[in-house]
Amino acid sequence: MTDADPWLVMGLGNPGPEYAGNRHNVGFMVADLLAERMRGRFKAHKARAQVVEGRVGPPGSAGRRVVVAKPLSFMNLSGGPTTALRDFYKVPVSQIIAVHDELDIDFGALRLKLGGGDNGHNGLKSITKSLGAEYHRVRFGIGRPPGRMPVADFVLKDFASVERKELDYFVDRAADAVEALVLEGLERAQSTYNS
Numbered sequence: 185m186t187d188a189d190p191w192l193v194m195g196l197g198n199p200g201p202e203y204a205g206n207r208h209n210v211g212f213m214v215a216d217l218l219a220e221r222m223r224g225r226f227k228a229h230k231a232r233a234q235v236v237e238g239r240v241g242p243p244g245s246a247g248r249r250v251v252v253a254k255p256l257s258f259m260n261l262s263g264g265p266t267t268a269l270r271d272f273y274k275v276p277v278s279q280i281i282a283v284h285d286e287l288d289i290d291f292g293a294l295r296l297k298l299g300g301g302d303n304g305h306n307g308l309k310s311i312t313k314s315l316g317a318e319y320h321r322v323r324f325g326i327g328r329p330p331g332r333m334p335v336a337d338f339v340l341k342d343f344a345s346v347e348r349k350e351l352d353y354f355v356d357r358a359a360d361a362v363e364a365l366v367l368e369g370l371e372r373a374q375s376t377y378n379s
Contacts, residue, residue, distance in 0.1 A: 193215065194269075211285065211324070218240075224236035226254065241367060247367075259307045281362060292357075294325065
């Protein structure tokens with residue numbers, strides 16, 4: 185791993201306008217904000233993903249090279265595009281970050297970690313099957329479904345109106361956490377953002 189190696193940030197979600205506001209698509213929301221901050225536009229990539237290449241870092245610094253991607257496969261097939269982008273950009277697995285929704289964390293709370301299980305998350309399951317588990321995760325809490333609502337229905341529903349009032353703030357904080365992870369390393373980013 186050298187300073188020249190880029191970081192690959194995979195915002196996880198499902199492609200298509202019908203999924204855009206879903207809880208399961210919060211990874212796409214964070215990726216969109218990171219692209220906006222890098223003043224980049226997503227372009228189609230042969231790896232079945234949309235990508236933006238740029239740098240993150242304080243103004244006036246060279247910053248770090250980052251590739252932000254949104255897979256064009258569905259969530260449960262995220263491993264294919266992630267592996268293809270890793271190979272194309274020659275990214276060490278330790279410099280891959282998956283940004284995803286997490287049921288076991290309260291809405292808006294963040295947890296950053298390296299490695300671990302998939303906790304039943306199909307996007308992570310697919311990436312881990314392709315790459316092994318030693319990549320970073322930025323877990324964005326969406327909370328548990330109310331009552332007896334099936335998990336699949338809950339994650340494929342848009343955020344509730346009360347959640348939407350705070351969503352932009354939490355997405356902004358998650359984008360900050362990704363940048364901190366790239367620039368300062370896991371421990372410092374965890375101490376700031378793990379709520």
